[in-house]
Amino acid sequence: METATPVQRRVTRPRADALRNRERIVAAAREMFVEFGAEVPFDEIARRAGVGNATVYRNFPDRDALAREVVCSVMDRTSEWVEEALAADGDAFEALSGFVHFAADERIGALCPMLSESFDQNHPDLVAARDRITELIQRLMTRAREAGQLRPDVELGDLMIAVSQLTRPLPGTACQGIDRFVHRHLQLLLDGMRAPARSELPGVAADLEGLRRV
Known part of the structure; x- marks a missing residue:
């Protein structure tokens, strides 16, 4: 050698x-x-x-370059987790639930405010990372829906908006201070997403285009 x-x-x-x-x-x-x-x-x-x-x-x-790298790294790690979950071919809804809790641990909601109006949303690195994770989450949701486990009136935008809101620190509250509540509340969300639906959701579903507008 x-x-x-x-x-x-x-x-x-x-x-x-x-x-x-x-x-x-x-x-x-x-x-x-x-x-x-x-x-x-x-x-x-x-x-x-x-x-x-x-x-x-x-x-x-500059700050945008660092923020973009942080956001892309979080999306890449999450994409890798989803790819492994899809390859494992286990229970569809459990895989979807695992993604939601993994996303919470990655602090997705806390990082969202960094993507301000001045941030270049169309940078090639960010677009590539976003497209990859979007396609993978869609596959997770499709599997759960086809298995009869995910209620049909929930779209990707609904899920991501809820996850972002539930994992974002409350105003004036340290992020670590709400750790003990985050996974509890996310599980309540997930239980509400299970089929069969027990109520009719108001308004319209947030699809991918609606998510991008948000």
Whole structure:
């Protein structure tokens, strides 16, 4: 087996270190965006990540770039979870329920406010991550509906709006302070989505286009 030369190690090590630093920055930013909001100072993010300010700016030249990376990373992890659930081919509604609780742990609702009007909603990275997770959740819901487990008057937009609202911190309330309620309330939501429906829903279902308008 060939051994890397000192020159090769000097070339490859900075690349690995740079990747780890980038991952630490994204993880720290996600935590702090959830705790304090999208306007948290970069130097605080750098401190929590254990890197210098210059390293943060070298990886992310502005706040939108960092926020986009955080949001895309959350969507990518969630997509990977859904792909595994679909491949497992288990109980359809249990898979859908698992996605909802996983999304709550990823703090999807707390991250939504970062996508402000000034944020580039059409950036290729964001569009690709969003399209991927949307298609996967649609497949989860279709499976549950075809199995007779999901009430027919619930659409993807209904689910995502509810999940976003139930996982978003209340005004003036630390996100960690509502942890003990989030999964409880999400389970109430899921029970209400099961077929057969026990009531008629008011208004119209929020489909994918309605979700994008929101």
